[in-house]
Amino acid sequence: MYHIEEFRNKTTVRNYLEHYVDVAIFLEYCKACRCYGRIWSCxxxxxxxxxxxxxxxxxxxxxxxxxxxxxxxxxEKGKEEAAAYIRQVYLNAKEQLSEKMYGLEQRYPGSVTLSAGNCTICSECTRPAGQVCLHPDRMRYSIEALGGNVVKTAEELLGVRIQWSDGDLPEYLTLVNGLLTDDPGAEI
Ligand code: SF4
Structure with missing residues (x-):
């Protein structure tokens, strides 16, 4: 009932910072999100x-x-169950991608990966309670949380248009991960 396609690209951090990162602008978007200040990855x-x-x-x-x-x-599922199904597919894909990205970090020592969206490892983040992150070895920041423009990144570097849902279920979802490395020969 769904199929998955992958898209890849690479650029220098210098180029990415110049054309795709604006921390001040995206910080304002983050401030409007319920995760702001409540999840350690944000x-x-x-x-x-x-x-x-x-x-x-x-x-x-x-x-x-x-x-x-x-x-x-x-x-097969009816409208309500369909929403839950799509959310579950999304969460499973996000988890599998995280495992894949941890594997890339192992393959390229010194690298770090960027998560597709905020950290969802714990059912409740410890940040609102003023406690430290429970899994700092697994928590990763997302592109957008670090000021990256994910929509522009997807469109210009991957050729994928991000689709927004206006209440209806989307035809497709796009998860965007990253790998930061000094290794010129790294491949993902
Ligand atoms: S690993 Fe847990 S405590 Fe750490 S940022 Fe993620 S949800 Fe919060």
């Missing part, structure tokens, strides 16, 4: 996002597009 941070990007020379982008056969899903 702003505000005790470091400068530009400096985080700047520790690496290259950024690889991996786009994962999940296209749904809406007709088949609606027919």
């Amino acid at each position: 702003p505000p941070y005790d470091f400068e996002p530009e400096a985080y990007w700047g520790k690496y020379r290259y950024v690889h982008i991996l786009g994962t597009k999940i296209s749904f056969d809406r007709e088949a899903i609606d027919k």
